[in-house]
Amino acid sequence: MAQSVLTIDLGAICANWRALAAMNDGETAAVVKANAYGLGAAKVAKALADEGARTFFVAQAEEGVSLRGALGSGPKIYVFGGHMDGDADLIRQADLVPMINSIDQMLRHVEALPGHPFGIQLDSGMNRLGMEPAEWSALREIALSQNPVLVMSHLACADDASHGMNEFQLQTFRQMTDGIDAPRSLAATGGVVMGAAYHFDMTRPGIGLYGGLPFVEARPVVSLSIPVIQVRDVNPGESVGYGNSWVARVQSRIATISAGYADGIIRAMGPKAHVWAGETRCKIVGRISMDLIGVDVGPVKDMPDRVELMGRHQSIDTLADAAGTIGYEILTSLGTRYARTYIST
Numbered sequence: 001m002a003q004s005v006l007t008i009d010l011g012a013i014c015a016n017w018r019a020l021a022a023m024n025d026g027e028t029a030a031v032v033k034a035n036a037y038g039l040g041a042a043k044v045a046k047a048l049a050d051e052g053a054r055t056f057f058v059a060q061a062e063e064g065v066s067l068r069g070a071l072g073s074g075p076k077i078y079v080f081g082g083h084m085d086g087d088a089d090l091i092r093q094a095d096l097v098p099m100i101n102s103i104d105q106m107l108r109h110v111e112a113l114p115g116h117p118f119g120i121q122l123d124s125g126m127n128r129l130g131m132e133p134a135e136w137s138a139l140r141e142i143a144l145s146q147n148p149v150l151v152m153s154h155l156a157c158a159d160d161a162s163h164g165m166n167e168f169q170l171q172t173f174r175q176m177t178d179g180i181d182a183p184r185s186l187a188a189t190g191g192v193v194m195g196a197a198y199h200f201d202m203t204r205p206g207i208g209l210y211g212g213l214p215f216v217e218a219r220p221v222v223s224l225s226i227p228v229i230q231v232r233d234v235n236p237g238e239s240v241g242y243g244n245s246w247v248a249r250v251q252s253r254i255a256t257i258s259a260g261y262a263d264g265i266i267r268a269m270g271p272k273a274h275v276w277a278g279e280t281r282c283k284i285v286g287r288i289s290m291d292l293i294g295v296d297v298g299p300v301k302d303m304p305d306r307v308e309l310m311g312r313h314q315s316i317d318t319l320a321d322a323a324g325t326i327g328y329e330i331l332t333s334l335g336t337r338y339a340r341t342y343i344s345t
């Protein structure tokens with residue numbers, strides 16, 4: 001079998017959720033947008049609901065509809081994108097809570113679904129989503145009189161606790177919301193880690209649940225095991241892969257493994273990335289192909305049938321560094337060709 005196996009540890013996700021929840025006094029929601037960062041929203045959300053999570057966040061109403069199908073009634077499902085044109089039926093039928101981002105969305109919502117719960121998203125400086133201070137001043141009294149179920153904002157630089165933007169956004173959010181009755185939320189994973197000042201009534205971790213930075217203590221969640229198809233000896237001066245980008249300087253042993261950029265293994269990581277053969281770290285050599293990768297297995301004593309790209313030896317953030325990206329993109333790039341196995345340890 002040449003199919004790689006992606007193992008997703010739901011027990012580790014639940015343990016990470018519990019650990020993040022233990023760090024703050026308010027409610028800890030779970031962000032499961034983008035199919036739970038590529039790991040399978042239905043399975044992940046059900047495991048977290050069993051663990052005690054009561055509130056979930058998605059980006060788009062359509063994601064909320066399929067999540068509602070998986071979770072059934074009960075858990076709250078909030079939609080960051082708010083109430084978009086054409087969403088009213090989805091929001092009503094799937095009992096979603098749109099996070100209203102603008103006066104336009106507010107008008108659309110109260111017109112289409114009067115009395116249907118909503119939240120408010122404020123822009124405290126990121127300039128991505130939410131009402132800006134002036135817009136909020138104009139709408140605030142009317143909006144609050146409709147009893148929003150949550151008022152939230154999002155931090156732009158929470159992956160770097162020392163960044164001055166965090167304090168600036170905290171003060172802005174406070175100025176915009178101090179004294180209101182509605183529950184407030186500012187922190188994603190980075191905000192949870194930064195401490196109590198950022199926690200308010202609800203936190204919204206995503207990446208920390210899935211084993212990524214900035215939650216340093218996170219338990220790893222994914223492992224990827226890739227079959228070795230072939231091993232060959234390569235003489236000095238011979239090359240490996242497209243473009244002859246790697247040339248053997250010495251007598252080498254090269255394994256060809258069965259995964260590639262079509263599986264979300266980002267081509268740009270090639271020159272810097274490693275895989276693990278048992279306990280031995282091996283360099284990726286040559287260009288990453290669509291379905292295949294070359295690996296220098298010279299140091300390996302007993303060649304195993306499979307090698308590991310991520311897991312116990314190598315985190316998603318180590319891989320992300322090799323690719324010049326972030327753990328979030330490593331996870332959400334994971335392809336559809338893997339045999340996905342869910343375990344709970």
Ligand SMILES: *Cc1c(COP(=O)(O)O)cnc(C)c1O
Nearest residue numbers: 031154188189204205206207208
């Ligand atoms: C994605 C997202 C989160 C979760 O962020 P993490 O960094 O993955 O914890 C929280 N809030 C908003 C608004 C988001 O877009």
